[in-house]
Amino acid sequence: MALLYYSLFGFFHFALLSSLCFAADPTISYEFKLSYITVSPLGTPQQVIAVNGNFPGPVINATTNYNVIINVRNQLDEDLLMTWPGIQMRRNSWQDGLRGTNCPIPPKRNFTYNFQVKDQIGSFFYYPSLNLQRASGGFGPFIVNNRPIISIPFPQPDGDIVVLIGDWYIQNHTALRTALDSGKELGMPDGVLINGKGPYKYNSSVPDGIDYETIKVDPGKTYRFRVHNVGTSTSLNFRIQGHNLLLVETEGYYTSQQNYTSFDVHVGQSCSFLVTMDQNATSDYYIVASARFVNETVWQRVTGVAILHYSNSKGPVSGPLPEPPSDVYNQWSAMNQPRSIRQNSSASGARPNPQGSFHYGSINVTDTYVLRSLPPTTIDGKQRATLNGISFLKPDLPFRLADLHKVKGTYKLDFPSEPLNRTPKIDRSLINATYKGFIELILQNNDTKMQSFHVDGYSFFVVGMDWGTWTENDRGSYNKWDAISRSTVEVYPGGWTAVYLSLDNVGVWNLRVENLDRWYLGQETYMRIINPEENGETEMGPPDNVLYCGQLASLSKDTGSSAISIRTAYNLFVTLLMTLSVAVFIIS
Template sequence: MALSRVLSLCLAHICLFASVCFAADPFVFYNFDLSYITASPLGVPQQVIAINGKFPGPTINVTTNNNVVVNVRNKLDENLLIHWSGIQQRRSSWQDGVLGTNCPIPPKWNWTYQFQVKDQIGSFFYIPSLNFQRAAGGFGSFIINNRPIISIPFATPDGDITILIGDWYTQNHTALRKTLDAGKDLGMPNGVLINGKGPYRYNDTLVPDGLDYETFEVHPGKTYRIRVHNVGVSTSLNFRIQNHNLLLAETEGSYTVQQNYTSLDIHVGQSYSFLVTMDQNASTDYYIVASARFVNESIWKRVTGVAILHYTNSKGKATGPLPDPPSDEYDKTFSMNQARSIRWNVSASGARPNPQGSFKYGSINVTEVYVLKNKPPVTINGKQRTTLSGISFVNPSTPIRLADKYKVKGVYKLDFPTRPLTGPSRIETSIINGTYRGFMEVILQNNDTKMQSYHMSGYAFFVVGMDYGEWTNNSRGTYNKWDGIARSTTQVYPGAWTAILISLDNVGVWNLRTENLDSWYLGQETYVRVVNPEATNKTELPMPENALFCGALSKLQKYVPSSISAVIVNPFLNSHPFSSVSFFRPQDVSLATSINSRLKLFFTLLMIVCAVIPTFH
């Protein structure tokens, strides 16, 4: 009897230990093979970047606080990085997938990203961040769902639909690069794709016959959450669904005050969630439209993207003209007023039970101010470049975060100007020295004739104001200090400014850039370096064991897994046997598979024993 009690007690402690281990936030695994395929979205065969043979790539669908593991195989003929746009990568810029923080994944190599979507919800996407590759594909959506115990501020939708829109060129991304390198403009795109497909043939003159187009089937009377992402090169798009209202509910991780729009401008790099009720009769299908904004509409008509909304009981195809875009050719304030109308729902829970609006950003003292101004492209040292405050950024051969870790000198300068330079523009690796736990005010001044979008990695910032003209100190009197939307990408209108506030609580090196791909490629970006003066793993995770090395640190690169223990993440999951291995040999994979199999068997038997223990009492 005593032996039975001792055994029972020991096993009970083991079971408690196991239950604690597996009560932790779960892991979700994805394998991404990036390769070239031939596709003809606009009727012209061309090289596109597919993931697992598909264009666009798969949707990553996870829940708040999940640990996400994505094993990326680079089957392209050039370096690759995947950037998780809008995913805040709390405490780990090592996983951000941009050149300032990560060495690229060489051709024929693979690398595993691992990060936690900590305290986030919402609609995001991922993109390749190097070599103009986004213009060829390699992108997909990224959804973070609420945990079941956290309510959402609307009735649970009857379905979830993801729509990727974006302007598209029929030239390869390498040819587009050469055009920019030669100092030329890309010109008008050849079309707008919706989920990687061309437009429905709504017009026999403008749209060629035989194009594959996207159809979304819906049930009458049901309400769907429709997530729309602009993953294009540089064109702002107006999104609308014929005869249907778009009830705005969320943008890039923040629930919004719910209000109806007949159409909404979605700028490059932005994401929105709409609740759309299928409340129309089914006499015909309905058009879904993404058309270019702030351009000569008569010339750009042929680049309009059109998909079909098909009711299950529809009686015919969509016919007739497309629903009209906003009629504001001579009213520059319409779109800006629409943007200003998007407000934060301060009474809704976010990823946590407490209201989002409990963070009173309007009452926090600003500790540093940066005015970042962009202008039309300039010539520097005989090359066409774009600038931010007079500096055209050049990525160092050794990533900034890696240089900090190994104390490599001369990689970058912490001298980015707080105000635009007055002298000649220059090419430099100049970054912003952010103050940990500081509160930064950034003024994005667009002195170009084209719309710009700006994105910051690692953060959701507060959009507090925008207006035409030059920003001055007096402009602060117009700021929204209560319910300005928190998001990761904001638009800046031509000849106008946008003000954002950033709470610098996420340690790391974070990219601040234009989302317009041509301007980004030519240097319109910088980084914000946020360092905790007290070194601790509580504010920044250690460098991952599978980190890549390049530049001045190339000699540190290993071509085998850093440790087999890295592959043992959770034996209860049906994970890929080398889901966390960077570079592997056949014997490593064999050993990892064996270890995982035995661990799964061990823990399964352990849990069975735990279940049987009560019968001994």
């Protein structure tokens, strides 16, 4: 019997490890079940998207070089994809979770994502990427910690606090889609949520009985606040009454440390602050996230309020909220804050060499793309948003899957490198980017709203930002020494932002506006980056569990709820071992 036990142990151990192909780096695994639940964050019952029954979803907590396995079960009534923006999946756009990289997960089916957070640290968040679903939830934080041998550039905080802020509509994402499809704007949100909860009743405008967030702290301690704007379309100003915010990181890169009394966090952005509990505890303190770059008098209800509670607090907070910045009508002053963010050139990132030592300013630019966004317009009878006059048509088949199976006519490689004075059109046009190129992206916002732009699979250097229309003469104002590197950057209405991007990550990567309404209406494209000498080492092939759709739907395999997941397989393995152990003990 003992021989049988050890034989079975060896067999299952070998089978499990062989089937999962674990690398030498540690592996963490998660089960995510996305479903609808009913909550009332603003006092009105509404349907939201929960992860494992929770809204918001759980933290993914990884460390540099970890392998991450996430089995996603779709319990919604529509297709689903999960995306992990800011996570730079090296050579592996197959796991990116967007319509141009993955076929969607059908209802009642599952898909297991498997990727490595290689050479990364920092604060990010995940969310569903299809059809405005993020406006109903499904989001949660994604933390990548430093390896123990790489020190962080500040004393170890006494605690780590995640704060998810975002504008919120009582209507769910399907109703918001219907509004956009009918040519309407989404209009003013109904409020702002902090960690999925509504505002503390700071005045009579807030209904009674709303559940609000309370963050508990100890006096004298310093905490790392990881703040993410997971909202639909509104820039938010974040502040904590009576406390300074020491900015230390934005989307995976350590910053030159600066104190702010409040900080603008735009849609899709993530940042870390060190906050020291150095105030007296005569009462609690307000934590506020309020609408920014709008008519703040009219948008007063678009304010989230949580409570900072010292363990020795003498009583509840009272009185008016801390004032928002007063520069809303002074556009030059408003832009000073993002311009002040600098890379910490003495800090290490994921690797032991200083992350600021990359001399990007001395590299020759190989291509320039000027991407202009305009207010939505009517194209073929539909309200659409554009980049360079093209409103992106969502694909039926992921692009690299089409390449692999030689399916022709699924996309074009003719995205214009500059705005063209031609009639806007709906098309599926990609940027034919050059592998190992070093490109300049000019994001020109001629829309009326603040926008955030994001590039999947990459970080970029934010070298310039100004008002007006970009010209070549503006290159003289670029920061070519210590510009911050990040993956999501704001572009002011009537202004431009310039970034440098090194195209060293092969695959097909999405370039989009993070404002969900404009994204849904077509304001995106993809960069197709292929190594012409591909030998199987610079780009991973499709995973064994790849989903098929569109012209390749006949190749689909069963990925239903009966399909066994990584964690389920592991649990069955452990259960079997325990059963065999008991049996051996009894017989012995």
